[in-house]
Amino acid sequence: MSEITTLQTRLAAGLIALAFLFEGRVSGSEPADFLPRGSSRPLLRASDPPGVVGQARLTGRGPVVGYYQPVAITGPKGVRFSLPHAGNPSPSGMTVPAQRLEAGFLIGSVYRFQVTHIPGALGVELFPTVEVIDRTYPPQHLVTRYPIEIQLDDEDFQTALRGQMVTRVIYLEDPQTAIPELQNPKTNVPLEISEFQDPLAVADEYGRPVAIVRIGSLTPPSQPSLLPEFYFGYPQWAPFPHASASQNADQDEVPSELE
Amino acid sequence: MRTSSIQSVSILSVACTFLVGCASQHLSRKDQPKTPRVAARPVNAIEMNSFSNGVSVSPADGSIHLVGHRSHCPCEHCQGALSAAGAMQSADTSTVQIYDTQEFLRDGGDSGPTAVRISDQTFRGLQPEDTIVHYKTATGQPEIQASNQVALYAPRFRSVRQISGSLAGGRAVGPAQMDRPVGIVNVDQPLPGLVMRDSLELGHADVARGLDAMRERERTVPVESVQQLNVASNVMAALLNLTAQQAYDLQGEQKALVHQYANAAVTYQLDECLEVAVQSFRTPSLVRDQTLDGFTIYDFEQGHGRLQISKFADREDARPGDVVTFGIRIENVGDGEVNEVVVVDNLTTRLEYVQGSLECEAEVDFQAVDNQAQSLQLRWELKEPLGVGESVTIQFKCQVR
Incomplete structure (x- = not known):
């Protein structure tokens, strides 16, 4: 007992x-x-160095080599974006700052652009990178009308100014699993994930990843000889045929809704 | 009695028009000549097999396009805005356009599993994007017909954001990963000083050199393996001779069969033609069309009603927030009236019905209920039967999310 x-x-x-x-x-x-479930481990991760994922896509299927994928980058009210000239840059270096940056980017190349006029940080500049890792397949007459929309918000810039790294993976949403809400600058909030997750793998679950934006607090080197390395060799990009028209049309729309 | 149905004659006429060289503009179904209908008789309709594969209904105006000839059509509509639905099945092999279905909003059709009606208000197997019409014929037989699929180019981009510690740059402030626990389980283990001295490369190389294996490989390259090529060629020659002997060695019965089939093929080629009979009156001339792959004969019962449903949209692309007008047209192309006509449109996730935008020619009972795609399922039930040749058009608007 x-x-x-x-x-x-x-x-x-x-x-x-x-x-x-x-x-x-x-x-x-x-x-x-x-940790990933199962025994598989992805070959490509968003934490890979810039350009690795895009270069890997060039060896895949489809007409992606040499294709200039239209991309449009927008931000909060007042923020301006500019892009370094391709090839041999001019002494001024950058294009005219615009509130909506539109250009055709090569898949696999890494483009570093300049962000100025950040709210609450007067005189501060950021130099994020954008890497196009896949393309869209629109009808021929709608190529420039439907670029890859990259909408950055104020939290991206403030986080980067605090010294942290922001990695955004832009993906084409699968209409079968789309979020049932009207998309506008207010509702287009990113899906926040943990530090230990791979944003590329998460984006792949909800759609098809098409671009990676990395926002840090890295500033250009003081020596001019190091600038080509900083700008990833000034890769070629293509201006939009209707960039100016769409830019003027959207300047009044996006900021007012973000306020 | 053999008569052709009005539907088949009209389709055949449209196809012939395009085959002549797209001489006319798109034939709207409303502009087609009214042909007297033949009812109350068994009907044999003749329809080209290639018609369903090569023709699409434009979502803009409901006109019929021959997809294979679209790029050659000089008219402005063909060279201009291609309908997304038609473009997705583009048959122009010279300029193949690649599309991704994830960039399109599709609505219409009946994707699997096939929709069935299990009660007055409930359908089973109705997926998002499906658009069907349910009706009963005069004999009380229930039928379900799916519409064509309308596609809008409307890509939507979203993003995944990850905030992590600083990875590069000496000017960055605040290493956010300092708070992470660091494993200290190996501190108490002795440092492998002796192990480092013991692991000499020479001692390890003596073991892994593997001289015995090298000798074995040298010894195991026999001369017989080289001589196997001659053996293989002899085998191939022997097989070839064997094949030739079999080919010429026909039996007596096989020779008779070969002659019979050869005569049958010659006879079939001489008599091959297409005959079209209208109202049991055989046409005086025969239509010979060498490009015709085949034909299908549909036998319909007497007084059997049949509905045709087509869907169209007023635009081919849309941004989030744009309003798209959809139209659904149902037409009784059979030989008898149909009853209890119910049109169901299961809207996909990114389509939101605009309240009060419904326009319908006939009196209908309209319902909008939630569906599994967190959108609405639109249902129209006609109050009156639909007679032979009658049609009803329903229009409504949706906002692209």
Whole structure:
């Protein structure tokens, strides 16, 4: 009888210890919680150096080599974007700052653009990079009308100014699993993920990743000889045929809704 | 009695018009000549097999396009805005256009599983994007007909954001990864100083050199393996002779069959032609069309009603927030009236019905209920039966999300 009582006591103690153990485990997430399920491991990750994912896409299927994918970058009210001239840059270096940056980017190349007039940070400049890793296939007469829309918000810039790294993976949404809400600058909020997750893998679950934007606080080097490395060799880009018209049309729309 | 149905004659006329060289503009169904209908008789309709593959209904105006001839048509409509639905099945092999279905909003059709009606108000197997019409014939037989699919180019981009610590740049402030726990489980382990000295490269190389394996490989390259090529060529020659002997060695029965089939093929080629009979009156001239791949004969029962449903949109592309007008046209192309006509349009996730935008020619009971795609399922039930040749057009607007 005493042995049974002792056994029951030990069982109870063990259950209590297990309960404490599980309580401690579920209280917070660990990096191991975000390990990929199964035995597979992706070859490409968003944390790869800029250009790796895009270059890998060039070896894939489809007419992607030499294709200038139209991209449009917008931001909060007042923010201006400019792009370095391709090839041999001029002494001024950058294009005219615009509120909507539109250009055709080569897949696999990395483009570093300049962000100025950031709200709350007068005189501060940021130099994010954009890497187009896949293209769209619109009808021929709608190529420049439907670029890849990259909408950056104020949190991106403020986070980068704090010294952290912001990685945005833009993906083409699958209409079968689309979010049932009207998309506008207010509702187009990004899907926030943990530091231990791969944004490229998450974006691949919801659609087809097409671009990676990396926003940090890196500034241009003081020595001019290091500028080509900083701008990734000034890759070629194509201006939009209707860039000026669409830019004027959208300047009044986007900022007012972001306010 | 063999008569052709009005539908088949009209389709055949349209196809012939395009085959002549697209001489006329697109034939709107409303502009087609009214042909007297033949009812109350068994009907044999003749329809080209290639018609359904090569013709699409324009979502803009409901006109019929021969897709294979579109690029050669000089008219402004053909060279201009291509309908997305037609473009997705472009048959122009010279300039093949690649499309991604994820960039299109599709609405219409009946994707699997096939929709069935299990009660007065409930359909099973109705997927988002499906558009069908359910009706009953005069004999009480229920039928379901799916519409064509309308596609709008409306890509939508979203993003995934990850905020992490600084990865590069000496000017960055705040290493955010300092708070992460660092494993200290290996601190108490002794440093492998002796192990480093013991792991000499020479001692390891003596073991892994594998001289015995090298000798074995040298010894196991026999001369017989080289001589196997001659053996292989002899085998091939022997097989060739064997094939030739079999080919010429026909039995007596096989020779008779070969002669019979050869005569049958010659006879079939001479008599091959297409005959069109209208109202049991055989046409005096025979139509010979060498490009015709075949034909299908549909036998319809007497007084059997049949509905044709087509769907169209007023634009081929849309941004989020744009309003698209959809139209659904149902027409009784059979030989008897149909009853209990119910049109169901299951809107996809990114389409939001604009309240109060419904326009319908006939009296209908309209319902809009939530569906599984977090949008609406639109239902129209006609109050009156649909007679032979009658049609109803429904228009409504949707906002692209």
